[in-house]
Amino acid sequence: MIAPIPDRQSDTPALLRLGRLGAGPADIAVLAAAATDKRLARARRDLLTEGREVSETRLMLGGWAARTRILLDGRRQLLGFLLPGDLIGRCDQPRALAFTTVVALSDVTWCVAPSLDQAPGLRDAYAMSGAMGEAHLLGHVVRLGRLNALERTGDLFLEVHERLSLAGLVVADGFELPLTQEMLADALGLTSVHVNRMLQQLRRDGDLTWHGGRATIPDPAALARKVGRGPVRVSANP
Amino acid sequence: MIAPIPDRQSDTPALLRLGRLGAGPADIAVLAAAATDKRLARARRDLLTEGREVSETRLMLGGWAARTRILLDGRRQLLGFLLPGDLIGRCDQPRALAFTTVVALSDVTWCVAPSLDQAPGLRDAYAMSGAMGEAHLLGHVVRLGRLNALERTGDLFLEVHERLSLAGLVVADGFELPLTQEMLADALGLTSVHVNRMLQQLRRDGDLTWHGGRATIPDPAALARKVGRGPVRVSANP
DNA sequence: CGGAATTTTGAAACCTTTCAAATTGGGTGG
DNA sequence: CCACCCAATTTGAAAGGTTTCAAAATTCCG
Numbered sequence: 001m002i003a004p005i006p007d008r009q010s011d012t013p014a015l016l017r018l019g020r021l022g023a024g025p026a027d028i029a030v031l032a033a034a035a036t037d038k039r040l041a042r043a044r045r046d047l048l049t050e051g052r053e054v055s056e057t058r059l060m061l062g063g064w065a066a067r068t069r070i071l072l073d074g075r076r077q078l079l080g081f082l083l084p085g086d087l088i089g090r091c092d093q094p095r096a097l098a099f100t101t102v103v104a105l106s107d108v109t110w111c112v113a114p115s116l117d118q119a120p121g122l123r124d125a126y127a128m129s130g131a132m133g134e135a136h137l138l139g140h141v142v143r144l145g146r147l148n149a150l151e152r153t154g155d156l157f158l159e160v161h162e163r164l165s166l167a168g169l170v171v172a173d174g175f176e177l178p179l180t181q182e183m184l185a186d187a188l189g190l191t192s193v194h195v196n197r198m199l200q201q202l203r204r205d206g207d208l209t210w211h212g213g214r215a216t217i218p219d220p221a222a223l224a225r226k227v228g229r230g231p232v233r234v235s236a237n238p
Numbered sequence: 239m240i241a242p243i244p245d246r247q248s249d250t251p252a253l254l255r256l257g258r259l260g261a262g263p264a265d266i267a268v269l270a271a272a273a274t275d276k277r278l279a280r281a282r283r284d285l286l287t288e289g290r291e292v293s294e295t296r297l298m299l300g301g302w303a304a305r306t307r308i309l310l311d312g313r314r315q316l317l318g319f320l321l322p323g324d325l326i327g328r329c330d331q332p333r334a335l336a337f338t339t340v341v342a343l344s345d346v347t348w349c350v351a352p353s354l355d356q357a358p359g360l361r362d363a364y365a366m367s368g369a370m371g372e373a374h375l376l377g378h379v380v381r382l383g384r385l386n387a388l389e390r391t392g393d394l395f396l397e398v399h400e401r402l403s404l405a406g407l408v409v410a411d412g413f414e415l416p417l418t419q420e421m422l423a424d425a426l427g428l429t430s431v432h433v434n435r436m437l438q439q440l441r442r443d444g445d446l447t448w449h450g451g452r453a454t455i456p457d458p459a460a461l462a463r464k465v466g467r468g469p470v471r472v473s474a475n476p
Numbered sequence: 477c478g479g480a481a482t483t484t485t486g487a488a489a490c491c492t493t494t495c496a497a498a499t500t501g502g503g504t505g506g
Numbered sequence: 507c508c509a510c511c512c513a514a515t516t517t518g519a520a521a522g523g524t525t526t527c528a529a530a531a532t533t534c535c536g
Contacts, residue, residue: 071380127331489524504512
């Protein structure tokens, strides 16, 4: 008989990611302490509102969120996904306004991110996280500007695969993907109907599996070759 | 008879922009001194190469450049324009790699941007500049993801109009625009043929004038209404 | 089990690209 | 100053990709 083990490691993905981004053991300890005070945001709720002042930086612990922008006529564009280990609203500039609304796409757990005063050693990891955020944004521009629907879809799945890998959330090339096809469409600049057709093609071609909230990319390298995706590098120290 | 006046103010647009972004008189003096050592990059030359380490931050003094990414099959996407007063390759992180190649679209004059050691007062202006850069990038994502060809084209012209205004480069709603339609197409994620058709429509509708390298937007507010563009805000202090 | 949200399907309309060729414009050399 | 050339712009018609609209099938959740 097995004693119930308190789930102290459930925020591990976020800590793992920041550790890999350069946070040392001491910093991780501070992060773990911060993650103790865990908050929950229900799906569809805003985690940050565009135009509001950014009071604190938040750290994603679990679930999916997205930066979004909505046009006057209701069209919506997701600017990027926020995954466990990502920072929300990081901003050097004091009194800055949030550029974008951040909405929870699934139920999200988060905590207040330790400030650099509390853990100066986090500076590099935070900087690295920000740099990767920008790299992802640039990738998103190329995706929307120059890839066709099939390439876009495959490319986004690969980005997600890479990012979740860094947080240790990919097992056997499979990962949780708590999105609707409509959310995917809003990220990809397509209609949900067309995303559906692209997904069918990817499945038919054996490039993708996705049911019950879990997706698998059997052969990421092959898919990357198919959609012409290169690796994302950010720092000189590999 | 008029004596030849040395063109000491030709870098004024960059200084004007950074002044408006919060640089004080002392900082402007440092910038002006830096701008003394003016460099020239010929059109089509790289100002920064993707993957290389960023050694110094550069300040655009005149001309147009763009962050670019090129796909394996030759498709090109411009990630954003760099205009006078913009910083090239700014990066907190030491030893960071350039995210993107920056190419001169026209002949470009630039100088090495003063470091914060030389002029600590520039911190805010630099931060502000970076924040606006991100805002423009986000706007670009929405443009590519959710606007149709006509809206994209109009929206980009409006962004350029706004940014050049900040540098004092707009007179009577007109400004220099040393681009080819193909460059515009690479920014807009369209073909140059289609950009041409959209420009014709904008001209026909009286929303735009463009010949001989100079563009004019007779009624920016009307065009903004037509393409559904809102104002870009970045800071709480207006 | 019922009801709502999501996924799937089909056909037609629409927007954008492609391809090819004609036209214009700017710069150079004779 | 004109002739010429190359790059850039413009035009047309057809092909292609994506959206739209509607409706059916499926899945999820209480």
